[in-house]
Amino acid sequence: DTAVSQTPKYLVTQMGNDKSIKCEQNLGHDTMYWYKQDSKKFLKIMFSYNNKELIINETVPNRFSPKSPDKAHLNLHINSLELGDSAVYFCASSQGQGVVRNIQYFGAGTRLSVL
Amino acid sequence: DAKTTQPPSMDCAEGRAANLPCNHSTISGNEYVYWYRQIHSQGPQYIIHGLKNNETNEMASLIITEDRKSSTLILPHATLRDTAVYYCIVRVGTSGTYKYIFGTGTRLKVLA
Numbered sequence: 001d002t003a004v005s006q007t008p009k010y011l012v013t014q015m016g017n018d019k020s021i022k023c024e025q026n027l028g029h030d031t032m033y034w035y036k037q038d039s040k041k042f043l044k045i046m047f048s049y050n051n052k053e054l055i056i057n058e059t060v061p062n063r064f065s066p067k068s069p070d071k072a073h074l075n076l077h078i079n080s081l082e083l084g085d086s087a088v089y090f091c092a093s094s095q096g097q098g099v100v101r102n103i104q105y106f107g108a109g110t111r112l113s114v115l
Numbered sequence: 116d117a118k119t120t121q122p123p124s125m126d127c128a129e130g131r132a133a134n135l136p137c138n139h140s141t142i143s144g145n146e147y148v149y150w151y152r153q154i155h156s157q158g159p160q161y162i163i164h165g166l167k168n169n170e171t172n173e174m175a176s177l178i179i180t181e182d183r184k185s186s187t188l189i190l191p192h193a194t195l196r197d198t199a200v201y202y203c204i205v206r207v208g209t210s211g212t213y214k215y216i217f218g219t220g221t222r223l224k225v226l227a
Contacts, residue, residue, distance in 0.1 A: 004158070041200060043159070043217040055212050090158050097213050102206065103149075104215070106158030 003027050004107040006091050012113045013081055021076045021110045023091030031055075032074040033092040033104065034066060043090070049074055050097065078112075086114045118142065118205040119218035126224050127197075133190040135221050137203030140184040147206045148179065149215065150188045152199040159202060162188065193225045 004025045013019055025032065033056075034046040048056035049068040063079040078085060088109045095101035120138045127133040139148060147166050151159040163170055163177045165186070170177040176189040190197055200220040208214050 041153075041220060043202070045214050048212075048214065050211070056208075056214050092158070097211055102213055103161050103164070104159075106160070108158050109156075 002107075004091055004093055004105050006089075006107040006110050008110060009108065010111050010113075012115065014115055015081055015083060017081050018077070018079045019081060019112070020078070021089055021091075021112075023074045023076070023107060025072055025091075025093040025105070027093055027095075027105060029093040029105075030071055030096045031094045031102075032068065032071070033094075034074065034076050035090040035092065035106075037088040037090060037109070039087070047074075047076075081112075081114045083114050086112055088112070117218055118146075118207070118216045119203045121201075121203050121218045121221045123219070124222040124224070126226055127190075127193045129195060129225050129227050130192055133193040133197065133223055133225070135188040135190075135201050135203075135223065136185065137188070137218065138185045139203070139205055142183055142205055143207075144183075148177070148186050149204040149206060150175070150177065151202045151204060152197075153202065153220070154196075154199040162201075164206075193223075195225050195227060197223065198225045199223060 007022045031050045033048045037043045046060050047066040052068045065077045068074045090109045091107040092104040094104045149164040150162040153159045165177045179186045202220045203218045204215045
Protein backbone atom coordinates (compact mmCIF):
# COMPACT_ATOMS: atom_id res chain seq x y z
CA ASP A 1 0.00 0.00 0.00
CA THR A 2 1.44 3.35 -1.06
CA ALA A 3 1.37 5.77 1.88
CA VAL A 4 1.24 9.00 -0.16
CA SER A 5 0.01 8.57 -3.70
CA GLN A 6 -0.17 11.16 -6.44
CA THR A 7 -1.92 11.02 -9.78
CA PRO A 8 -1.00 11.35 -12.53
CA LYS A 9 2.69 10.47 -12.49
CA TYR A 10 3.29 12.30 -15.76
CA LEU A 11 1.32 15.20 -17.21
CA VAL A 12 2.06 16.73 -20.60
CA THR A 13 -0.09 19.64 -21.68
CA GLN A 14 -0.23 22.79 -23.76
CA MET A 15 0.27 26.33 -22.53
CA GLY A 16 -2.97 27.95 -21.41
CA ASN A 17 -4.64 24.71 -20.33
CA ASP A 18 -6.01 24.00 -16.84
CA LYS A 19 -4.93 20.84 -15.07
CA SER A 20 -5.22 19.14 -11.67
CA ILE A 21 -2.95 16.87 -9.66
CA LYS A 22 -4.45 14.68 -6.96
CA CYS A 23 -2.85 13.48 -3.75
CA GLU A 24 -4.07 11.02 -1.16
CA GLN A 25 -2.45 9.74 2.03
CA ASN A 26 -3.52 6.66 4.00
CA LEU A 27 -1.34 7.36 7.04
CA GLY A 28 -4.01 9.12 9.06
CA HIS A 29 -1.93 12.30 9.05
CA ASP A 30 -3.34 15.74 9.82
CA THR A 31 -1.02 17.86 7.67
CA MET A 32 -0.39 17.79 3.93
CA TYR A 33 1.94 19.79 1.67
CA TRP A 34 2.67 20.63 -1.94
CA TYR A 35 6.24 21.22 -3.10
CA LYS A 36 7.69 22.23 -6.44
CA GLN A 37 11.04 20.86 -7.62
CA ASP A 38 12.52 22.83 -10.49
CA SER A 39 14.94 21.71 -13.17
CA LYS A 40 17.89 22.39 -10.84
CA LYS A 41 16.37 19.99 -8.30
CA PHE A 42 15.61 22.79 -5.85
CA LEU A 43 12.63 21.86 -3.65
CA LYS A 44 10.37 24.63 -2.39
CA ILE A 45 7.19 24.47 -0.39
CA MET A 46 4.08 25.92 -1.99
CA PHE A 47 1.19 25.17 0.35
CA SER A 48 0.36 23.32 3.53
CA TYR A 49 -2.98 22.28 4.99
CA ASN A 50 -3.72 21.09 8.50
CA ASN A 51 -7.05 19.34 8.97
CA LYS A 52 -8.38 20.92 5.77
CA GLU A 53 -7.29 24.41 6.82
CA LEU A 54 -4.68 26.32 4.80
CA ILE A 55 -1.74 27.14 7.08
CA ILE A 56 1.09 27.90 4.67
CA ASN A 57 0.65 29.80 1.43
CA GLU A 58 3.98 30.77 -0.08
CA THR A 59 4.44 33.37 -2.79
CA VAL A 60 2.83 31.32 -5.52
CA PRO A 61 0.88 32.72 -8.51
CA ASN A 62 -2.84 32.65 -7.82
CA ARG A 63 -3.21 30.42 -10.88
CA PHE A 64 -2.31 27.66 -8.39
CA SER A 65 -5.19 26.71 -6.12
CA PRO A 66 -4.99 23.90 -3.59
CA LYS A 67 -8.11 22.18 -2.31
CA SER A 68 -8.47 19.80 0.60
CA PRO A 69 -11.86 18.06 0.61
CA ASP A 70 -10.83 16.05 3.69
CA LYS A 71 -7.62 15.59 5.64
CA ALA A 72 -6.59 12.58 3.57
CA HIS A 73 -6.67 14.46 0.27
CA LEU A 74 -4.95 17.55 -1.06
CA ASN A 75 -5.38 18.42 -4.72
CA LEU A 76 -3.61 21.07 -6.75
CA HIS A 77 -5.37 22.85 -9.58
CA ILE A 78 -3.40 24.99 -11.99
CA ASN A 79 -5.08 27.47 -14.35
CA SER A 80 -3.64 28.92 -17.54
CA LEU A 81 -0.50 26.82 -17.50
CA GLU A 82 2.76 28.52 -18.46
CA LEU A 83 6.09 27.15 -19.65
CA GLY A 84 7.66 28.03 -16.30
CA ASP A 85 5.23 25.73 -14.50
CA SER A 86 7.11 22.73 -15.90
CA ALA A 87 8.55 20.95 -12.86
CA VAL A 88 8.08 17.96 -10.62
CA TYR A 89 5.37 18.51 -8.01
CA PHE A 90 5.56 16.54 -4.79
CA CYS A 91 2.84 15.97 -2.26
CA ALA A 92 3.80 15.14 1.32
CA SER A 93 2.09 14.51 4.63
CA SER A 94 3.02 14.57 8.31
CA GLN A 95 1.25 13.65 11.53
CA GLY A 96 1.16 17.28 12.55
CA GLN A 97 3.39 20.13 13.56
CA GLY A 98 5.49 18.91 16.50
CA VAL A 99 9.12 17.92 15.95
CA VAL A 100 8.63 14.20 15.44
CA ARG A 101 5.10 14.67 14.19
CA ASN A 102 6.53 16.97 11.51
CA ILE A 103 8.50 14.21 9.76
CA GLN A 104 7.19 14.38 6.23
CA TYR A 105 6.41 11.47 3.93
CA PHE A 106 6.58 12.26 0.25
CA GLY A 107 4.76 10.90 -2.75
CA ALA A 108 6.57 9.80 -5.89
CA GLY A 109 5.97 13.11 -7.66
CA THR A 110 4.09 14.34 -10.72
CA ARG A 111 6.27 15.43 -13.62
CA LEU A 112 4.47 18.29 -15.39
CA SER A 113 5.64 19.34 -18.83
CA VAL A 114 4.06 22.40 -20.41
CA LEU A 115 4.62 22.69 -24.15
CA ASP B 116 16.04 31.75 0.59
CA ALA B 117 18.23 28.79 1.42
CA LYS B 118 19.38 28.59 5.02
CA THR B 119 21.87 25.81 4.33
CA THR B 120 24.85 25.31 2.05
CA GLN B 121 26.11 21.93 0.94
CA PRO B 122 28.82 20.74 -1.44
CA PRO B 123 27.21 19.88 -4.78
CA SER B 124 28.71 16.42 -5.03
CA MET B 125 30.79 13.81 -3.22
CA ASP B 126 32.07 10.31 -3.92
CA CYS B 127 32.46 7.54 -1.37
CA ALA B 128 33.83 4.01 -1.65
CA GLU B 129 31.40 1.23 -0.88
CA GLY B 130 31.73 0.03 2.70
CA ARG B 131 33.36 3.24 3.89
CA ALA B 132 31.73 5.97 5.94
CA ALA B 133 30.16 8.82 3.99
CA ASN B 134 30.40 12.18 5.77
CA LEU B 135 28.16 14.84 4.30
CA PRO B 136 28.68 18.38 5.63
CA CYS B 137 26.14 21.19 5.88
CA ASN B 138 26.54 24.81 6.91
CA HIS B 139 23.62 26.60 8.54
CA SER B 140 25.29 29.63 10.07
CA THR B 141 22.08 31.67 10.36
CA ILE B 142 20.09 29.00 12.17
CA SER B 143 18.02 30.23 15.11
CA GLY B 144 17.95 28.63 18.52
CA ASN B 145 14.71 26.70 18.08
CA GLU B 146 15.18 25.65 14.46
CA TYR B 147 15.77 21.97 13.88
CA VAL B 148 18.01 20.41 11.24
CA TYR B 149 16.52 17.59 9.19
CA TRP B 150 18.18 15.40 6.58
CA TYR B 151 16.36 13.76 3.71
CA ARG B 152 17.59 11.95 0.65
CA GLN B 153 16.16 11.60 -2.83
CA ILE B 154 16.98 8.55 -4.84
CA HIS B 155 16.61 9.11 -8.57
CA SER B 156 13.01 9.79 -9.63
CA GLN B 157 11.58 9.14 -6.18
CA GLY B 158 10.20 11.44 -3.50
CA PRO B 159 12.49 12.60 -0.68
CA GLN B 160 12.89 10.16 2.19
CA TYR B 161 13.44 11.12 5.83
CA ILE B 162 16.77 10.15 7.39
CA ILE B 163 17.29 11.91 10.71
CA HIS B 164 16.82 15.19 12.55
CA GLY B 165 18.32 17.05 15.52
CA LEU B 166 18.45 20.30 17.45
CA LYS B 167 21.75 20.45 19.30
CA ASN B 168 22.63 16.97 20.51
CA ASN B 169 24.16 14.33 18.30
CA GLU B 170 21.62 11.80 17.07
CA THR B 171 21.83 8.25 15.75
CA ASN B 172 19.26 5.94 14.24
CA GLU B 173 19.34 2.81 12.13
CA MET B 174 20.12 4.78 8.99
CA ALA B 175 22.66 7.39 10.01
CA SER B 176 24.25 9.62 12.63
CA LEU B 177 23.94 13.37 12.84
CA ILE B 178 26.70 15.43 14.40
CA ILE B 179 25.81 19.06 15.19
CA THR B 180 28.55 21.48 16.23
CA GLU B 181 28.24 23.14 19.60
CA ASP B 182 27.54 26.55 18.04
CA ARG B 183 24.95 24.85 15.78
CA LYS B 184 26.34 26.57 12.70
CA SER B 185 27.10 23.33 10.91
CA SER B 186 26.31 19.64 10.96
CA THR B 187 27.51 16.41 9.39
CA LEU B 188 25.44 13.46 8.30
CA ILE B 189 27.31 10.17 8.61
CA LEU B 190 26.35 7.02 6.75
CA PRO B 191 28.58 4.53 8.57
CA HIS B 192 28.93 1.88 5.88
CA ALA B 193 27.83 3.25 2.53
CA THR B 194 26.33 0.85 -0.01
CA LEU B 195 25.57 1.34 -3.69
CA ARG B 196 21.92 1.85 -2.74
CA ASP B 197 22.91 4.96 -0.79
CA THR B 198 23.69 6.77 -4.05
CA ALA B 199 21.27 9.72 -3.94
CA VAL B 200 20.94 13.47 -3.44
CA TYR B 201 21.10 14.32 0.25
CA TYR B 202 19.28 17.42 1.45
CA CYS B 203 20.09 19.33 4.61
CA ILE B 204 16.98 21.19 5.77
CA VAL B 205 16.24 23.78 8.40
CA ARG B 206 12.74 23.79 9.81
CA VAL B 207 11.57 27.37 10.34
CA GLY B 208 8.41 28.99 11.60
CA THR B 209 6.29 28.76 14.70
CA SER B 210 4.03 26.08 16.08
CA GLY B 211 1.24 25.53 13.61
CA THR B 212 3.15 26.96 10.65
CA TYR B 213 6.42 25.06 10.52
CA LYS B 214 7.96 24.60 7.10
CA TYR B 215 11.08 23.03 5.64
CA ILE B 216 13.67 25.16 3.87
CA PHE B 217 15.58 22.76 1.64
CA GLY B 218 19.22 23.23 0.76
CA THR B 219 20.53 22.62 -2.74
CA GLY B 220 21.61 19.10 -1.85
CA THR B 221 24.75 16.98 -2.18
CA ARG B 222 24.81 14.33 -4.87
CA LEU B 223 26.51 11.34 -3.23
CA LYS B 224 27.87 8.68 -5.49
CA VAL B 225 28.90 5.42 -3.83
CA LEU B 226 31.55 3.66 -5.87
CA ALA B 227 32.00 -0.11 -6.05
